[in-house]
Amino acid sequence: MHLSSLLSKEFFLSVLGPTSFKKAIEEAEKLSESLKLRYEEVEVRKKLEEKERQEEKKRREDKTEKDGGRASPKGGKEIKKVKEQKELINGPSKAAVPAGGITAEGLFKIMKDQGITVIVMDARCLRDFQDSQIQVPTQNVISVPEEAINPGITVNQIEANLPDASRETWKRRGFVDYIILLDWFSSVTDLKLGTTLQSLKDALYKVT
Incomplete structure (x- = not known):
């Protein structure tokens, strides 16, 4: 496995040259970091939206219960x-x-x-x-x-x-x-x- 990795690195160095290879590695790392940040942002947004939905649902239930209690004292x-x-x-x-x-x-x-x-x-x-x-x-x-x-x-x-x-x-x-x-x-x-x-x-x- 180590030999295969070494050969791959040497192969890309021979094709791209040292400068291009280093630049490609840096770009790949930037892309990876960018994707990670986007993923974290999506997860945070999902959690916030879910929290808002739960709060809205609770507000509606509380309002319905309160209105029902006022509207039908006889029913109670x-x-x-x-x-x-x-x-x-x-x-x-x-x-x-x-x-x-x-x-x-x-x-x-x-x-x-x-x-x-x-x-x-x-x-x-x-x-x-x-x-x-x-x-x-x-x-x-x-x-x-x-x-x-x-x-x-x-x-x-x-x-x-x-x-x-x-x-x-x-x-x-x-x-x-x-x-x-x-x-x-x-x-x-x-x-x-x-x-x-x-x-x-x-x-x-x-x-x-």
Whole structure:
């Protein structure tokens, strides 16, 4: 490699002469330095432009947020109202509650609230319901036993198989604020086609 470089240098010296060769080296160095400065200038310009874009974006976002806050105070109140209602139902639970679900604490709160009407439909078997029934004097808890529920069933078919004590409250299901479905262990994420609670939910949503 050293020999090749030496031969190349001697070759160019013989062709260009010492003066021209030295001048060519100087010009190449100047060009290299010029290109380096231009590259650095381009990089600096890019960074400045990016910084300006970010600042402009932040100004627009701040302005939009400020204008939105002034233009829709009612909207802010509505959001707060929905948030408070969710907290009333679910409580300040540490774990996120899936949409449509409720914590035990949230259920207890709404059942104790005399301004809210609730029917709790307990889909455990009738014997379990009788052994460990939820009891809140101002609210209604009825047995809708799992043995009365099948996939594709209708509300009329369910009603025909309800315990006598559940039927009057069952008929008033359309006039309450909330209907809560429960069994021993299910959560909203467990509601799958063919499960007891999903079949009960489907029946309640059907138009009969």
